[in-house]
Amino acid sequence: xxxxxxxxxxxxxxxxxxxxxxxxxxxxxxxxxxxxxxxxxxxxxxxxxxxxxxxxxxxxxxxxxxxxxxxxxxxxxxxxxxxxxxxxxxxxxxxxxxxxxxxxxxxxxxxxxxxxxxxxxxxxxxxxxxxxxxxxxxxxxxxxxxxxxxxxxxxxxxxxxxxxxxxxxxxxxxxxxxxxxxxxxxxxxxxxxxxxxxxxxxxxxxxxxxxxxxxxxxxxxxxxxxxxxxxxxxxxxxxxxxxxxxxxxxxxxxxxxxxxxxxxxxxxxxxxxxxxxxxxxxxxxxxxxxxxxxxxxxxxxxxxxxxxxxxxxxxxxxxxxxxxxxxxxxxxxxxxxxxxxxxxxxxxxxxxxxxxxxxxxxxxxxxxxxxxxxxxxxxxxxxxxxxxxxxxxxxxxxxxxxxxxxxxxxxxxxxxxxxxxxxxxxxxxxxxxxxxxxxxxxxxxxxxxxxxxxxxxxxxxxx
Amino acid sequence: xxxxxxxxxxxxxxxxxxxxxxxxxxxxxxxxxxxxxxxxxxxxxxxxxxxxxxxxxxxxxxxxxxxxxxxxxxxxxxxxxxxxxxxxxxxxxxxxxxxxxxxxxxxxxxxxxxxxxxxxxxxxxxxxxxxxxxxxxxxxxxxxxxxxxxxxxxxxxxxxxxxxxxxxxxxxxxxxxxxxxxxxxxxxxxxxxxxxxxxxxxxxxxxxxxxxxxxxxxxxxxxxxxxxxxxxxxxxxxxxxxxxxxxxxxxxxxxxxxxxxxxxxxxxxxxxxxxxxxxxxxxxxxxxxxxxxxxxxxxxxxxxxxxxxxxxxxxxxxxxxxxxxxxxxxxxxxxxxxxxxxxxxxxxxxxxxxxxxxxxxxxxxxxxxxxxxxxxxxxxxxxxxxxxxxxxxxxxxxxxxxxxxxxxxxxxxxxxxxxxxxxxxxxxxxxxxxxxxxxxxxxxxxxxxxxxxxxxxxxxxxxxxxxxxxxxxxxxxxxxxxxxxxx
Numbered sequence: 001x002x003x004x005x006x007x008x009x010x011x012x013x014x015x016x017x018x019x020x021x022x023x024x025x026x027x028x029x030x031x032x033x034x035x036x037x038x039x040x041x042x043x044x045x046x047x048x049x050x051x052x053x054x055x056x057x058x059x060x061x062x063x064x065x066x067x068x069x070x071x072x073x074x075x076x077x078x079x080x081x082x083x084x085x086x087x088x089x090x091x092x093x094x095x096x097x098x099x100x101x102x103x104x105x106x107x108x109x110x111x112x113x114x115x116x117x118x119x120x121x122x123x124x125x126x127x128x129x130x131x132x133x134x135x136x137x138x139x140x141x142x143x144x145x146x147x148x149x150x151x152x153x154x155x156x157x158x159x160x161x162x163x164x165x166x167x168x169x170x171x172x173x174x175x176x177x178x179x180x181x182x183x184x185x186x187x188x189x190x191x192x193x194x195x196x197x198x199x200x201x202x203x204x205x206x207x208x209x210x211x212x213x214x215x216x217x218x219x220x221x222x223x224x225x226x227x228x229x230x231x232x233x234x235x236x237x238x239x240x241x242x243x244x245x246x247x248x249x250x251x252x253x254x255x256x257x258x259x260x261x262x263x264x265x266x267x268x269x270x271x272x273x274x275x276x277x278x279x280x281x282x283x284x285x286x287x288x289x290x291x292x293x294x295x296x297x298x299x300x301x302x303x304x305x306x307x308x309x310x311x312x313x314x315x316x317x318x319x320x321x322x323x324x325x326x327x328x329x330x331x332x333x334x335x336x337x338x339x340x341x342x343x344x345x346x347x348x349x350x351x352x353x354x355x356x357x358x359x360x361x362x363x364x365x366x367x368x369x370x371x372x373x374x375x376x377x378x379x380x381x382x383x384x385x386x387x388x389x390x391x392x393x394x395x396x397x398x399x400x401x402x403x404x405x406x407x408x409x410x411x412x413x414x415x416x417x418x419x420x421x422x423x424x425x426x427x428x429x430x431x432x433x434x435x436x437x438x439x440x441x442x443x444x445x446x447x448x449x450x451x452x453x454x455x456x457x458x459x460x461x462x463x
Numbered sequence: 464x465x466x467x468x469x470x471x472x473x474x475x476x477x478x479x480x481x482x483x484x485x486x487x488x489x490x491x492x493x494x495x496x497x498x499x500x501x502x503x504x505x506x507x508x509x510x511x512x513x514x515x516x517x518x519x520x521x522x523x524x525x526x527x528x529x530x531x532x533x534x535x536x537x538x539x540x541x542x543x544x545x546x547x548x549x550x551x552x553x554x555x556x557x558x559x560x561x562x563x564x565x566x567x568x569x570x571x572x573x574x575x576x577x578x579x580x581x582x583x584x585x586x587x588x589x590x591x592x593x594x595x596x597x598x599x600x601x602x603x604x605x606x607x608x609x610x611x612x613x614x615x616x617x618x619x620x621x622x623x624x625x626x627x628x629x630x631x632x633x634x635x636x637x638x639x640x641x642x643x644x645x646x647x648x649x650x651x652x653x654x655x656x657x658x659x660x661x662x663x664x665x666x667x668x669x670x671x672x673x674x675x676x677x678x679x680x681x682x683x684x685x686x687x688x689x690x691x692x693x694x695x696x697x698x699x700x701x702x703x704x705x706x707x708x709x710x711x712x713x714x715x716x717x718x719x720x721x722x723x724x725x726x727x728x729x730x731x732x733x734x735x736x737x738x739x740x741x742x743x744x745x746x747x748x749x750x751x752x753x754x755x756x757x758x759x760x761x762x763x764x765x766x767x768x769x770x771x772x773x774x775x776x777x778x779x780x781x782x783x784x785x786x787x788x789x790x791x792x793x794x795x796x797x798x799x800x801x802x803x804x805x806x807x808x809x810x811x812x813x814x815x816x817x818x819x820x821x822x823x824x825x826x827x828x829x830x831x832x833x834x835x836x837x838x839x840x841x842x843x844x845x846x847x848x849x850x851x852x853x854x855x856x857x858x859x860x861x862x863x864x865x866x867x868x869x870x871x872x873x874x875x876x877x878x879x880x881x882x883x884x885x886x887x888x889x890x891x892x893x894x895x896x897x898x899x900x901x902x903x904x905x906x907x908x909x910x911x912x913x914x915x916x917x918x919x920x921x922x923x924x925x926x927x928x929x930x931x932x933x934x935x936x937x938x939x940x941x942x943x944x945x946x947x948x949x950x
Contacts, residue, residue, distance in 0.1 A: 368602070373598060373602065374594070374595045374599060375595060379598075386636060386639050387639050387642070387643065390636070390639050390640055391643060399636075402629070402632040402633060402636065403629075406628060409624065409628055410625065413621055413624065413625075416609075417609065417617045417621065420609060421609060421616070421617045422617075453526075454526055455525070455526040455527060455529075458526065458528060459526075459528045
């Protein structure tokens, strides 16, 4: 909770920076603030006091704290990475403030205990992102991205609200615990519009995490938005959306899982097939990463589908979020440095192995991790999903997952082949700011470290 | 301790070589790989006392909550393959001395890294660890092929990578299934090999069949056997010679080793039901590979197909699950590893001296370099499996083992000997005998490093041909234990 407050306070401070003219030290202030938030978050973890706040609207239990931790870690790396892009931007302060508010919303999504907080969290997170996606004002694609994101996002929010309303109609409550009790006490006696509400919420959440067939906005938005904002969307936003998804469906609606699990199976299967097959024929790297994020979403959804309702599933999703976020930070960091002046095609990576070997090695690690090759974090993420799914009756989905991840390797390795095999058009060395290089190297090392000793993260939930 | 050292040492060696500068890298790599060979000889010496059960055990916790341990150990079966690996790697490094590779330190570092993974595969006593090493072996060889390979390497190495990854993911699914099931047997989920074996045995025929195919596909792709072989000829031809040697000499043995050590004891019912089909596939590969080898024009491609045929026979022998079949498989794995390295080196020497590997364009080299002709002849005869060469006892036992399974299958498997003689003798004739042709006027004498490698290989071919007991003694007790476990 304290970490949450610190981040929202940071957002307000950032807005004041222009007025009180401390723009130049804003960046260190934010980074230190995030570190402080992380420290406070950690202290709550070691001495947990899970008091519900604001009339049982929000509660930081261990799950919330863990996901907040992941969000804060990625946010920390993101800000250092972003600084090189925003240093000379006259609107730096506005951007930072918006990002901080988006993170506030994201943290809220990890900890909601009430449907209203869920909705408010989603809106707080999304509205700054609509603006940020369109923040390259002179670029038509960026405008398109913002517009599309806004339309689709509002559409999803409408679904969400309608779903919440129907559920409220049936249960008479917004409170997750009361809904949970309602399901278990009224089994066999639940009105059909309650199920309609659940399905509508499922659709809305699938929009937010961009699972097929509700994924159409993602590639365009990822491509059009500034690269650094895309990085934010595929890490912090994804993690938060999954924390929310998990809390909603694995915990509150677990009792009616036979209603939503059938729909979710279709969504997972479609996501796996569509994302990997489409990604294989893309030439724009950001679009590829968008489709790859859809495929990773499908993997995380599989854990929710497995519905083991144990520490194992929570661990699996947490681990997946962390591995995916860290891998993405590396990948987007390199992408951001490589494509600073050019287009976003695979050709930009040509000859990177010679032009900047360090960057190329880090990118290789990130790609191996996203493809799920041992000994990287991404491998263990996939491993946990496989283990969870193996206990369910959806074993055929695993075969599909294996087949499509083999396809997935194709586009991840396209980058590696371009870096080491294809000759570069210009042989200039790629210069990257020291801070960005540090972030890229540290996240790449983290990817390997988590892959070597996954126990530290995987054993977080032993309560 | 020694077991851990055998894995850690090549890792450290690889890191050292990565940091080396210029030409020093190759000498350093050679020196370190020779030390590794010496270490494995020490292990052999220690193992001699009681080779039946796993010796030189090392067991550390890796991920406690998942029951994953860093458990390694050596029994007779793994010992032979470790010896093969550590014996071949110095030879492979030495054989590269006449090829100037760009960024030598990375090249040799990757070879040593791969050695680490291979030794790990052969030593793993934990299913998860086995999988991790299995995958790890793939990454260095991928980069070796991608960075130093020949034409179309990006496409071909990519196919190779995806193909094998695809197989191993299925293996992972199979292993996870066994792991989840081990809960009911061991009381806790465990990755230890013995628990996985018990877990597999407790399954019904139906599940065992499913697990058999999930895991078998991974091994079948790696070896490779028909119809999973399509990646192999192109990759062998495109890879740099040393990469091909690693692939066919050692890496193909990962598949046969996995079949023997992991699949055979885990799903006896599955093998009873589907072993016949798998043997059929293996033998189809033997004949198919031999026939294609006969019509090849490129010598390196010919060896690639012959390698495919040889491995198919090994797999058939293992799947027959007889003492002779397994013993023959062990002998043949060693023999094929040594011979394949020799043959690929010969292809490389031919290419370096004449600029071509096409059999039609070569000829009459014997009259220009008699020594080379003799060394080539010995290696070729080893590959043909002439008595008193190392190829013979293995092939004999393998066919014997297959015969006990089915006389019909053995009849077809026996064709491999005849067909092998056809393509090997024919290529020898085309390259070494006959008319001199202009393209290679100056074949010249062999370089010192090449000569040394060829002589060592020829010595091994003759030595193990005359006295195969040196090898069978190492593996026999372990095979006996394995068979007792199955029955």
